[in-house]
Amino acid sequence: MPSETPAAAGRCYCGASAFKAGLPPQTVAYCHCSDCRRWTGGPVGAFAAFAADALTFQPPLGPGFSAVPGVTRWSCPNCGSPLAARFDYLPGQVYVPVGLLDDAGAFPPELHCHSGSQLSWLHLSDDLPRERESGRATLRNSGGQP
Ligand SMILES: [Zn+2]
Ligand SMILES: [Zn+2]
Incomplete structure (x- = not known):
């Protein structure tokens, strides 16, 4: 393993699961959908989207689980922290809860997804783009690839 400083790194709550990224996230986004709320336990999810081949988990991710098609x-198999998500409609990207990053302050969100599902009592006073639906076109094109 090369010893150079990763572009981003993080870990779960207990530390049994960790990851390193060779490239910075392609984008960072809030997700207000009820699935992400349930999975993270927060009033809104916030995720860093990495190119799948730039991200290494230790231990490697197992088969995962799917409660929703696609x-x-x-x-984390030890503490249950949310670790990673993949969406069939966003091929090649892995979404990591931004709160797991060691340097989360360095990766501010760039848009809101599913803003139509935002909780009425949650106030986020930014001027970021708000996608009422998944924002998949914006997310998919965030890698700088044509
Ligand atoms: Zn853990
Ligand atoms: Zn979501």
Whole structure:
């Protein structure tokens, strides 16, 4: 393993699951959908989207679980922290809860997804773009690839 400083790194609550990224996230986004609320336990999810081949988990991710068709999620097998999610409609990207990042303050969200599902009592006074639905076109094009 090369010893250079990763572009981003993080871990679960207990530390049994960790990850490193060779490239910074392609984008960072809030997700207000009820699935992400349930999975993270917060009033809104916030995720860093990494190119799948730039991200290494230790230990490697297992098969994950899928409660919704087209969505696979992984949690720490020891403490249950949400770790990673993949969406069939966003190929090649892995979404990591931004709160797991060691340097989360360095990766501010760039848009809101599913803003139509935002909780009425949650106030986020930013001027970021708000996608009422999944924002998949914006997310998918965030890698800088044509
Ligand atoms: Zn853990
Ligand atoms: Zn969501």
